[in-house]
Amino acid sequence: MTSITDMKINQLIKEYGSPLFIASADSIKSNLEAFKLAFSNKYPKIIVAYSYKVNYLPEVLKVIHNQSAWAEVASGFEYQIARRLDVPGESIVFNGPHKTNQELRKAIDEGALINVDHFDELEQLEEIASTLGKTVDIGIRLNMEVGIDQLPDRFGFNLEYGEASQIVKRCSERGLLNIRGLHVHLTSYIVEKQSEDNIPAKGIKLIWPKDHGAYQAASEKMVLFANEIKEKYGLKIEYIDMGGGFPKVDSLSPYVDAIVDPIVDGFKEADLPTLILEPGRAIVADAADLVMTVVAVKKLPNGQRAVVADAGINLLPTSFWKFQDIECLSMSNSDLEETIVYGPLCLQTDIIAKAELPKLKAGDKLLAKNVGAYNIPQSSTFIYPQPAVLMIDGTDVKVIKKREGIKDIF
Ligand SMILES: Cc1ncc(COP(=O)(O)O)c(C=O)c1O
Numbered sequence: 327m328t329s330i331t332d333m334k335i336n337q338l339i340k341e342y343g344s345p346l347f348i349a350s351a352d353s354i355k356s357n358l359e360a361f362k363l364a365f366s367n368k369y370p371k372i373i374v375a376y377s378y379k380v381n382y383l384p385e386v387l388k389v390i391h392n393q394s395a396w397a398e399v400a401s402g403f404e405y406q407i408a409r410r411l412d413v414p415g416e417s418i419v420f421n422g423p424h425k426t427n428q429e430l431r432k433a434i435d436e437g438a439l440i441n442v443d444h445f446d447e448l449e450q451l452e453e454i455a456s457t458l459g460k461t462v463d464i465g466i467r468l469n470m471e472v473g474i475d476q477l478p479d480r481f482g483f484n485l486e487y488g489e490a491s492q493i494v495k496r497c498s499e500r501g502l503l504n505i506r507g508l509h510v511h512l513t514s515y516i517v518e519k520q521s522e523d524n525i526p527a528k529g530i531k532l533i534w535p536k537d538h539g540a541y542q543a544a545s546e547k548m549v550l551f552a553n554e555i556k557e558k559y560g561l562k563i564e565y566i567d568m569g570g571g572f573p574k575v576d577s578l579s580p581y582v583d584a585i586v587d588p589i590v591d592g593f594k595e596a597d598l599p600t601l602i603l604e605p606g607r608a609i610v611a612d613a614a615d616l617v618m619t620v621v622a623v624k625k626l627p628n629g630q631r632a633v634v635a636d637a638g639i640n641l642l643p644t645s646f647w648k649f650q651d652i653e654c655l656s657m658s659n660s661d662l663e664e665t666i667v668y669g670p671l672c673l674q675t676d677i678i679a680k681a682e683l684p685k686l687k688a689g690d691k692l693l694a695k696n697v698g699a700y701n702i703p704q705s706s707t708f709i710y711p712q713p714a715v716l717m718i719d720g721t722d723v724k725v726i727k728k729r730e731g732i733k734d735i736f
Contacts, residue, residue: 330718332655332691335617339691342714343729345618345637349698351389351719353613358393360575361605369586371600375419377570378404380606380699381614385717385726387411390609398570398604402429405438419567419602421467421509423447423481430454434462439602441465441509441567443481448493448503455502465507465567466493468551472543474536476513485547491555498559505561508548511569511604512540532647534607535573535581542584544568549592552599567602575608607699614698614715616641617655620690621670631665633686638669638676641713642697643704645678652681655691660684667692671709702727711735 330348339346358374365372375396378387382404388411391397397408400422408418415436423443425433430447431454433440442448442464455462467482468490483490497503514534545568552563568585572578589601618637626632639645652667665683669676678694686692705712711730716723 335655335693336691338716338723339617339619342716342725344691345616345635345641345713347614347616347641347697347702347713347715347727349383349386349614349715349717349726351717354386354389354610355393357575357609357613358390358395361572361578361603361608362393362395364575364578364582365586365601365603368582369589369598369601371598373565373600373602375417375567375602375604376609377604377606378407379703380570381610381702382407383702383715383726384411385724386610386613389719396602398606402426405429405433409436419604421511421604425450427454434458439463439465439507439565441467441507443467444483445493448496452500452502461502461504463504463506464497465509465565466490466505467509467511468548470510470544470547472512472540472547474512474533474540477530479513481511482509485551490551494555494559494561498561505555506563507565507567507599507602508552508563509567509569509602510544510548512536512544512571514571532644534571534648535577536571538580538584541568541581542588545585545588546592549588553592562597563599565600565602567604570604570606570608572603572605572608574612578608611699612696614696614702616694616697616701618692618694620686620688620692622688623686624668626666631663631683631685632668633665633683633692634668634670635678635692636670637694637713638671638678639673640669640671640676640708640710641705642669642678642694642701643706644697644700649677649681650679650694651696652679652683653693653695654684654686655693657684657686657690707735 362374375398376390377398379400396417397413398419399405415438418438420433420438420440468485469479469482470485483493548566555561618635620633621636622634624632661684662682667679714729715727717726
């Protein structure tokens, strides 16, 4: 992530305490630029709408919107954050399974692009359109088989079982809603082994990145569907929104081809739809690290080396899916041994990494690398208050989220 030295990190810890998130504005900017370029070099009409849920600290969002990205929001709450940052409604993609009437009315008034998730939302929008006495523009989220063992997809209308076709038929017959776009977001979670007791985290594995073949399958199916509904109902699809889930920008190229080629092949040049992309992780994952301090060294009953650090799954909840990459600050890499890194919580499951680490002692500093995606918005105040988040921007260091304390509880 950052190019700051270990010495500087030690200084920052003295000043702002441990643990401490450190984000890099330069990494966000360069990731976003490279992401946009990878697609715009290959396709004439692209919109990048950053996925707010992944990290919506306002200072992070400011960096992103200064690079002229749109906002992809998944709730009315995230919508409000975007508006508060002066993102115009027309530059917001409004997704998600729970949108209130009031939120939908506002989004319609402000020209946001609304992707409908389910039938009840469709009915809600039909009622609003009737009340307004005008046709309301929408996109519809689709789900489909793309050749990976994904969890049953609860978002959107299914393509293979004809649900999506029925929705298009209904909209076309009623004339209240005008379908302008098709949306999909391929899940990053696959089922490793069917869970019998339905505990969500059981038997499910985070696959990131997914194979680009899944994107190709999705793109081909969306194009086919767009052509089918054009023929049947004369409906012109103006945008195809491929969601997020993209890998790090340096390995994006096969994904660009997988998405763009079917679109270019399947539409006449004059009818090419706008391609919307909603990256999250690809923009911010490697743009923040978490510095933490070893508080205890342990030998487990099975002889395994372990340490307890002052940050655990309370701050790095993505550890449930994937262990963190851990580095030591200012240490020689001698006497390496597999070490379990526990967090400070009174929970056996508070494990954030298993890594080859040198012999550590209390007070040593560890760095959980590339933790900028999904961790900060999902962090909790479980047992400990949340730490400060700093942002390095050129030579500037600023606090973009204050360390919490006891007063924040009261
Ligand atoms: C609709 C939608 N778009 C975009 C994203 C961002 O995905 P990623 O961070 O994997 O790029 C998500 C994440 O869950 C999502 O649900």
